[in-house]
Amino acid sequence: MNLTKQLHETALKNGSRTAYYFMGESCTYGELDGAVTKFASALADLGVKQGDHIALLLGNSPHFVISLHGALRLGATVVPINPIYTPDEIAYIVNNGDAKVVIMLDLLVPLAEKMHQSLPTVEHFIVCETLNGQAAQQGDSSISQSSKMKSFTRLLSEGSPHYQGPDTADHDAAVILYTSGTTGKPKGAILTHGNLYSNAKSVSDFLHMNENDIVITTLPMFHVFCLTVALNAPLLNGATILIDPKFSPKEIFKLAKEYKPTVFAGVPTMYNFLLQYEEGEAAALESLRLCISGGASMPVALLTSFEKKFNVVISEGYGLSEASPVTCFNPLDSPRKPGSIGKSIIDVENKIVNELGEEVKLGEVGELIVRGPNVMKGYYKAPEDTAAALREGWLYTGDLARQDDEGYFYIVDRKKDMIIVGGYNVYPREVEEVLYDHPDVIETAVLGVPDANLGEAVHCFIVSRNPQLTETDLLSYCSAHLAKYKVPTSIEFIDELPKNTTGKILRRALRNKLAAK
Structure with a gap:
């Protein structure tokens, strides 16, 4: 099939x-x-x-x-x-x-x-x-x-x-998805008919999608998150998709009132916009049985605030283009853990390993690797990149993660985004989580910058709702909640964080901004 x-x-x-x-x-x-x-x-x-x-x-x-x-x-x-x-x-x-x-x-x-x-x-x-x-x-x-x-x-x-x-045949190429990448030219991940069907089936079964569901399809269809979760999975089970040409909070609330959707899938930025939309009424989203978040890690403060206001559960998951894309979701029939990407979905295995490819102990940080019928055939016309990503049947994701004793996974950060301050590892997400808890912070992104003495230092970009908020205020706040080496050394206020069409923050654009100074 x-x-x-x-x-x-x-x-x-x-x-x-x-x-x-x-x-x-x-x-x-x-x-x-x-x-x-x-x-x-x-x-x-x-x-x-x-x-x-x-x-x-x-x-x-x-x-x-x-x-x-x-x-x-x-x-x-x-x-x-x-x-x-x-x-x-x-x-x-x-x-x-x-x-x-x-x-x-x-x-x-x-x-x-x-x-x-x-x-x-x-x-x-x-x-x-x-x-x-x-x-x-x-x-x-x-x-x-x-x-x-x-x-x-x-x-x-x-x-x-x-x-x-x-x-x-299952092994025939169905889609080639070009990944945005952080450096160099994008690579085309070859996804087969078997890859796409298996992941759509696993996702729809895991999330209990059925013919009575109406799914808001506002994520870009050309992106793998939408392609599987908000397009292929619903149509696979006879559900109805509500096609939205372009995301806007106003339009989402309007569509929700008219069509009474049951499922919404979005990236954290979308949830932030919906939460900040002053005219957004909780009653408009009361038909939703489930919200799905992916594409980037959702700050816990945002997740809890959204759920409290709209009285709906957000199931955070994880995926990447090379895995068609979903590998994990927070299950619907057991406790959801804020900050976690959940457990392995049906037919997919996740594991955390060290630099030698050896599985680490529970709670330890390592690289997340994946295997299953959803894993790509390889990169198009890129055998060396394929060999680096696919090893002994496993897909190496490049993401740092840990697993708890109940099988829940937690993304710590991108391997390439980790900041090393004086020999200590600083994960940007950890600093961002603290900043999102500040009542005046709307959005933030944390990057490493060169430091003559420590190798790297922590730099923060901040979008604030309070024009009176100062760098001193935030540094003092961070000092009270973070170890000294994790505290930012510099903070930059900007009007808006650069994002791609899925709403994912473009760290590369921020790095270029820093390099241009």
Whole structure:
């Protein structure tokens, strides 16, 4: 079984059930499956074959869902790309990923016209129309001289509803996800049909997702967190997804009042925005049975404040692109531990090891490694990186963690982010947790900076709600709650922390900011 076969099975059994809501419109599983079949047929008519690569430059929309499953039904491999990347970033992924087709927003037509000569592998650009096709007509006229340009709507209308794609094996590549990385060019993690299906199945079973659930899908679909937890897992079990094109607290509360969703998945920054939104009423979220957090560690102070205000449990989990992505979640049928990423999910094994790959004692800090049917096939065209990450069947995550005697895991920090002050290890998250407890701190990020005497020192970026808050105030506060070597030596107030499209804080941008001084 794979994702697109399961979608077809659901359509056969429960074709009248609602698969998604989008911008006030709804679509049944029968209608969605029919669109997927026709789009797969249209791609085949363009000459796309099993094993070819198709890049998606799309936001949250039915276009993304249909394109994803249409490509998978054809046996092609999907390469999701953030549509707001720079031209250079897009060109690198399209070229490195050997994309034969690019499916994109109509707003990106001007960009494609400028870039298409630098994308030698691309044979077709498929433009997804908005505004009921008006933009498509304008787009068609502006690109009429390029035979590479095709209309998504036109292709969909011309596809055969009787198309049957080729058989695919569990080990066949389904998606190549390019990781953002902290240094160098992004690497493409090859996720197979077996990887994606197994992780979606494990997540949906672990979180008890069922056909009565309505899941808010506001995380970016091109990101692996959304792809599995808020898209694949719900559709696998016949649930309904509530597609939100772009996250905003105002829109989330509006959608929640109208559709009564049962599950919300987001990153800590989203929860912070929802908590800080002055017009956000607890009653609007009363239909939620579960909130899911991932993508970054959630400060305990934020978690407890959100749960207290909205009377809903947040299950924090952990994952990474190379693991499709989920490896841990706080279980729903046993105590949730604030600050923990929970226990290993179904069919996935987590372990903490030292530098020699030996398992450490309970409570000791080491590198988190993972194995299971969700672990990637490898990095695309990067055998050395693959060998470094995959060793003896285990995926080395690069994250430092510890495990307690009840099997709960705790992320201490990224291995590369650890600060060494005079020979002592300082984990940024530990300092951030203290700062988040301060009533005037909205957001914070902690980094190491060079120090002539101690090797490194602790530097903090702070977003404050109180313009009168001073560096002296915070240093005094930290001194009362942290060991001396963990106390920041410098604090910088800024209006906003830089974030990527999933809301994850961009430490690399902050490092560049420091380096520019």
